[in-house]
Amino acid sequence: MTENFMRELSRRDFLALSAVTTGGLLLAACGAPAAVAPAGLAGKPVENELNIYNWSQYLNPDTLKQFQAAHSGMTVKQDTYASNEDMLAKIEGGAKGYDIVVPTGYMVKIMIEKNLLYPIDHSLLTNYSHLDSRFTQSGYDFGNKYSIPKDWGTTGFGFRKDKIRQGMTSWKDFFEMAPHFSGKISVLDGANEVIGSTLKYLGHSYNSDSDQELSAARDTLLKFKPHVGHIDSANYKTLLANGDLAYSMGWNGDFAAILALTPSPPVQYVIPSEGSEYWVDTWAVLRTAPDPVAAHTFINFILDPKIEGLEANYSYYANPESDATPFITNGIPKDPTVYPPQSELDKLESNKPTPKGQRMRDQIFAEFKAA
Amino acid sequence: MARLAKLPAPLLLAPAAFWYLAFFVVPIGFIAVFSFLTSADFGGISYQLSLENYQRLAQSSVFLKVFANTLWMAAGGTALCLLVGFPLAYFLATRAGRWKNLLLVMLIVPFWTSSLTRTYAWLILLGNHGPLASVLTQMHLLHGDLNFLYSYSAILLGVTYNYLPLMIFPLYVSLERLDKRLIEAAKDLGAGRWRTFRRVTVPLTMPGIVIGSLLVFIPLMGEYLVPSILGGARSFMIGNLIGDEFISAHDWAFGSALAMGVILILMVLITIYFRVARRVTSAELAL
Numbered sequence: 001m002t003e004n005f006m007r008e009l010s011r012r013d014f015l016a017l018s019a020v021t022t023g024g025l026l027l028a029a030c031g032a033p034a035a036v037a038p039a040g041l042a043g044k045p046v047e048n049e050l051n052i053y054n055w056s057q058y059l060n061p062d063t064l065k066q067f068q069a070a071h072s073g074m075t076v077k078q079d080t081y082a083s084n085e086d087m088l089a090k091i092e093g094g095a096k097g098y099d100i101v102v103p104t105g106y107m108v109k110i111m112i113e114k115n116l117l118y119p120i121d122h123s124l125l126t127n128y129s130h131l132d133s134r135f136t137q138s139g140y141d142f143g144n145k146y147s148i149p150k151d152w153g154t155t156g157f158g159f160r161k162d163k164i165r166q167g168m169t170s171w172k173d174f175f176e177m178a179p180h181f182s183g184k185i186s187v188l189d190g191a192n193e194v195i196g197s198t199l200k201y202l203g204h205s206y207n208s209d210s211d212q213e214l215s216a217a218r219d220t221l222l223k224f225k226p227h228v229g230h231i232d233s234a235n236y237k238t239l240l241a242n243g244d245l246a247y248s249m250g251w252n253g254d255f256a257a258i259l260a261l262t263p264s265p266p267v268q269y270v271i272p273s274e275g276s277e278y279w280v281d282t283w284a285v286l287r288t289a290p291d292p293v294a295a296h297t298f299i300n301f302i303l304d305p306k307i308e309g310l311e312a313n314y315s316y317y318a319n320p321e322s323d324a325t326p327f328i329t330n331g332i333p334k335d336p337t338v339y340p341p342q343s344e345l346d347k348l349e350s351n352k353p354t355p356k357g358q359r360m361r362d363q364i365f366a367e368f369k370a371a
Numbered sequence: 372m373a374r375l376a377k378l379p380a381p382l383l384l385a386p387a388a389f390w391y392l393a394f395f396v397v398p399i400g401f402i403a404v405f406s407f408l409t410s411a412d413f414g415g416i417s418y419q420l421s422l423e424n425y426q427r428l429a430q431s432s433v434f435l436k437v438f439a440n441t442l443w444m445a446a447g448g449t450a451l452c453l454l455v456g457f458p459l460a461y462f463l464a465t466r467a468g469r470w471k472n473l474l475l476v477m478l479i480v481p482f483w484t485s486s487l488t489r490t491y492a493w494l495i496l497l498g499n500h501g502p503l504a505s506v507l508t509q510m511h512l513l514h515g516d517l518n519f520l521y522s523y524s525a526i527l528l529g530v531t532y533n534y535l536p537l538m539i540f541p542l543y544v545s546l547e548r549l550d551k552r553l554i555e556a557a558k559d560l561g562a563g564r565w566r567t568f569r570r571v572t573v574p575l576t577m578p579g580i581v582i583g584s585l586l587v588f589i590p591l592m593g594e595y596l597v598p599s600i601l602g603g604a605r606s607f608m609i610g611n612l613i614g615d616e617f618i619s620a621h622d623w624a625f626g627s628a629l630a631m632g633v634i635l636i637l638m639v640l641i642t643i644y645f646r647v648a649r650r651v652t653s654a655e656l657a658l
Contacts, residue, residue, distance in 0.1 A: 083619065089621070191620070362622065366612060366620070
């Protein structure tokens with residue numbers, strides 16, 4: 001694989017790396033963070049440091065360069081994580097020094113409930129008005145009090161057109177064609193993605209917490225498991241692009257990035273006809289942030305449509321600002337993988353498990369992995 | 372050294388004692404305490420005493436299954452290390468001559484690189500598009516995909532490769548110390564090669580075998596990086612399960628109970644292992 005390919009690849013980090021970085025901090029953690037209501041930030045000086053804790057390859061290096069050019073003297077550091085859960089474990093474990101994190105909508109809600117996020121000071125975000133209005137009314141954080149939408153996408157699957165000539169359109173295909181492609185199938189390493197998809201296949205809600213529906217999902221998954229070759233959120237792109245997989249569950253931007261390779265591999269992304277997940281990733285400031293003004297300055301900088309365009313060109317994920325569209329190149333705004341038509345969007349749900357549903361998902365997923 | 376020898380024992384023991392207290396006893400204490408508490412929703416611990424985690428553990432078929440999986444991997448890896456390591460250690464101790472030091476250094480050299488990097492290297496070497504596959508295909512020994520990666524064999528290869536030196540060094544030390552005159556004596560008394568090996572060499576190097584196997588087996592029971600890189604979807608080890616409970620499922624209390632369960636079972640297994648090893652050694656020597 002070329003270096004370029006690796007660069008474009010990952011919203012999610014290497015599994016192994018995440019295991020190394022998170023392994024050490026399990027024990028540091030007890031006690032909740034102090035609940036201090038922060039005062040308004042307007043008029044306070046910008047700190048000269050900024051620490052971003054982000055998914056890997058999820059911030060355009062050019063964006064960083066331009067930001068640093070505009071704020072000379074500021075040191076920006078970035079550290080990466082591989083899943084929302086890894087990030088939460090580390091922050092809850094007492095990791096200090098980070099200013100900005102990038103949680104997905106459902107994780108924003110959890111972090112708000114755990115009192116881990118700094119209320120956004122909207123007076124510092126002069127570019128906020130560029131956001132499309134539907135991104136200011138999300139259920140996980142209505143009015144963006146604690147988080148600012150970064151980009152959005154869908155969870156579905158991609159398949160090799162050269163191996164599956166009849167094509168695939170649904171979760172039904174995903175689960176029922178498995179015996180023909182045993183070992184050449186991969187699913188995401190996430191309880192909610194895997195179990196949510198199974199629930200959709202069975203005709204239930206992505207977020208069901210009914211015992212009966214979840215137990216049916218469990219049975220389906222245990223029957224499906226012998227055919228699963230990989231449970232992985234990072235390497236599936238490479239494996240699919242190489243032809244080592246027949247089909248793979250994943251996030252749309254990853255498949256868009258594969259398709260942008262030259263030559264483009266015969267891969268097609270599918271939003272399954274039964275429906276699937278729609279997610280929004282956000283910028284959020286931590287309550288423990290040592291540099292809250294710099295963090296707001298950075299988020300405001302990103303909200304500039306020109307910069308949002310840079311971001312979309314790098315990550316292949318859809319942007320929450322229509323104003324950014326003129327700055328997005330490579331035909332991305334017209335790519336149905338990145339911007340699905342409204343008819344497909346209507347079938348999607350966002351991930352918002354109940355505590356009970358989450359516990360059951362985690363147990364079923366452990367059983368699935370062990371099978 | 373002479374000065375060190377005059378230091379009082381407590382002073383000599385202090386650094387290690389502090390180290391073990393801070394980085395072993397205290398963390399294990401946390402785990403032990405957490406295992407009797409309750410997990411809060413979406414992570415964290417709520418300070419509520421409960422035996423529920425152990426009840427779940429006792430009923431958990433997943434735990435038993437994953438533990439058995441891990442035991443199978445660790446036992447296989449240890450056996451393979453012994454099988455590959457013993458002849459090599461024997462050679463080093465008895466026949467290597469002036470090459471001995473060079474060979475010993477060569478055993479260590481790979482460890483100058485991170486084991487993660489070396490394990491990823493196997494992904495490239497053994498992949499369906501890697502050098503091994505292309506050589507075999509060109510020699511017409513392979514038709515279609517190699518399909519070696521992401522299997523139990525791939526995991527065994529990876530762990531044996533990573534842990535072999537831990538086996539070789541204790542074996543080498545005990546073989547080196549072996550009094551060669553005893554082997555000559557056995558031969559003089561009419562024992563064949565195999566009999567000498569079985570009755571003299573093996574019993575006398577038993578301490579090395581016992582320690583080497585333990586040094587490989589114990590960390591293998593906690594190994595989860597190599598299996599998750601080389602093992603695909605069939606690589607779920609007890610270490611992965613505990614890690615997932617802590618990080619993905621955010622169930623620290625149950626994760627702690629799992630960890631305690633592993634520690635307890637391993638303690639029992641290792642006690643049995645030492646007893647058997649001692650009995651075997653003394654029985655062999657008595658004959």
